[in-house]
Amino acid sequence: MKAFHSALLVALAGLATAIEDASYYGCYSSAGMMTESIAKDTFMAVGACRPACTNGTGFAVMAMTKGTSCWCGNTFPAKSYRVDDTKCKQPCGGYDKEMCGSRLGEYFSVYKTGLEKDPDTDPEGSSSASKTSTSSGTSSTSLTSTTTSSASDGGSGAVNKAGVAAGAVIGVLAIITIAVGFWVFLRKRRRQKVEEEYRKSAAVRGFVQKPASDHRLDPGMVQRRDSVGSIADNQDYSRRILKVTNPDG
Known part of the structure; x- marks a missing residue:
């Protein structure tokens, strides 16, 4: 019955009527089987992501991360990916009272869009492939996250x-x-x-320094007087002078 209801919502192409308002479901370390919507808005919020997932597509579950990215799907991520709500602490770009996952994109704020009262949950160990639509309407597939261990690594070491x-x-x-x-x-x-x-310089100067001159060895000193009134310099007092004296006198 749920599969038929989902198919009907897709066929109505946006004319589906929600049975309840969008409501917060929890913080997850994986988007599960959801795919990324083309709606990337600087002013992202529940009011911007919900129309992207319901108008013309009819998805029952949505998720937001990085503050600007919107994801859509029909099932909640596996319960093993559920983490504490404090992990989803990135305010939405369009309304900072609402949380849009985490800044680096390793955690997702998951909501019910209101198109289904009780959407299914992915089986344990399931992985997700994100399909990002281009402006021409084509989509490319890339692997997003997949095991509980890799999710925990992203949580503990987001750098x-x-x-x-x-x-x-x-x-x-x-x-x-x-x-x-x-x-x-x-x-x-x-x-x-x-x-x-x-x-070295001091040693060389001491070695080559001339000794003090001895005036007795300097011929020039013989011609000068040391001082006024001194003994005549022309006498050689270094030798004894023989004198003749009268021993009787």
């Missing part, structure tokens, strides 16, 4: 930004430490080189 940031900080600090250590090494080595050159 470990904290780890990446910590690694970057540690890397920068390591580079700075190496640069400072290298600079200190070069400075110490340069100082040691300067000190060594100074010691």
Whole structure:
């Protein structure tokens, strides 16, 4: 009966009448058997996604993610994909009081469109293939998500930004430490080189320095007087002078 009802809704091409308003069903880590609608709107909200899934198509289930993406189908995702509602925390672009999945698209806010009171649920382990319509009306199929393990990986590691940031900080600090250590090494080595050159220079100057001149060995000093009133410089006082004296006198 449900299959017949769905076929009838599709045939009416948008003339179907909802039996109830759209209502939130839960947050899921997979869209299940739903396919992505062509309706991608910056101002996405329940009021924008629902017409895309019901007018001319008659889908009983819809989902939103990334704040702008709308998905449609006739069955809810398998129960194993159900996650805590806090995972779906991306506000819809058109109405921030409603949640449109997650920013990266790994979680989906699932709703009933109101065309069916109690839509079926996908069997466990089922996967989904997303069909994104192009402007010419053709569609291309791509694999969207599929196992509970892959969904949990997307949930826990939607990119470990904290780890990446910590690694970057540690890397920068390591580079700075190496640069400072290298600079200190070069400075110490340069100082040691300067000190060594100074010691060599001092040693050379001490070796070649002339000793103080001895005026007794300098012929020029014989012709000068050391000071006024001093003993005559023309006398050689370094040798004993023989004098003749009268021993009786």
